[in-house]
Amino acid sequence: MNTKRTVLIVDDDKEIVELMKDFLEDEQFEAVEAYNAVQAMEALDRSRIDCILMDVMMPGQSGLELCRQIRKTRDTPILFLSARGEDVDKIRGLSLGGDDYIVKSATPEEVVARIKAVLRRSGKHEKDLKLELDFGRLVLDVRAHEARLDGSPVPLTPKEFDILRLLAEYPRQVFTYEQLLHRFWEGIGDKHSVTVHIGRIREKIEEDPKKPALITNVWGVGYRFEGVRR
Numbered sequence: 001m002n003t004k005r006t007v008l009i010v011d012d013d014k015e016i017v018e019l020m021k022d023f024l025e026d027e028q029f030e031a032v033e034a035y036n037a038v039q040a041m042e043a044l045d046r047s048r049i050d051c052i053l054m055d056v057m058m059p060g061q062s063g064l065e066l067c068r069q070i071r072k073t074r075d076t077p078i079l080f081l082s083a084r085g086e087d088v089d090k091i092r093g094l095s096l097g098g099d100d101y102i103v104k105s106a107t108p109e110e111v112v113a114r115i116k117a118v119l120r121r122s123g124k125h126e127k128d129l130k131l132e133l134d135f136g137r138l139v140l141d142v143r144a145h146e147a148r149l150d151g152s153p154v155p156l157t158p159k160e161f162d163i164l165r166l167l168a169e170y171p172r173q174v175f176t177y178e179q180l181l182h183r184f185w186e187g188i189g190d191k192h193s194v195t196v197h198i199g200r201i202r203e204k205i206e207e208d209p210k211k212p213a214l215i216t217n218v219w220g221v222g223y224r225f226e227g228v229r230r
Helices: 014-026 037-046 063-071 087-095 108-122 158-169 177-185 191-205
Strands: 006-010 030-034 051-055 078-082 100-103 133-135 138-141 146-149 152-154 215-218 222-225
Touching: 006 014, 006 037, 014 030, 014 108, 030 037, 037 063, 051 063, 051 108, 063 078, 063 087, 078 087, 078 108, 087 100, 087 191, 100 108, 108 158, 133 158, 138 158, 146 158, 146 191, 158 177, 158 191, 158 222, 177 191, 177 222, 191 215
Parallel strands: 006 030, 006 051, 051 078, 078 100
Antiparallel strands: 133 138, 138 146, 146 152, 215 222
């Protein structure tokens, strides 16, 4: 049985696709190629994809637009690969559902390391999972990797779920920006990565995201979860 993880590489630059494919296969991954959004969606429908490495700037549908389309039906981890490293671009990519944002100046070895990190965070084994976390309106079923609000599934990405799960497992405990960055981004990135993901989670679980009651700020320090376990 083939136990290799499969990465979909989406980039209109054939040299980059071939380079990343070689490095991924050297690390015992399967690699699937796509050179535009249409080919990427076809690959997702055709193959079991564990992770997506996606260029931001592509002819036709951009990587950002493709990410938005994928997130309507799938929570497959997405890593953006872009020549642009400005904070506003990173924030936009993460806010649309990306799990990581890598500037193309990064070495192929670093890109592979970031892919492995995302897959480790999203690939929980059954024996490592705890029981259901019940906070009344909000319930986290960690075995199913699913959150429910008033009985309806909440469309969280894998990283969003993992962040929420960590906070919910330790109610009233403050997690600093640095702790969250180290745990979920292996210390690579900045405060924006944390704030964007927390903002996305709030949009999905808070009655009023502008006045959050579940995930609150501890100003200048980080965040804590205010729910009460049932």
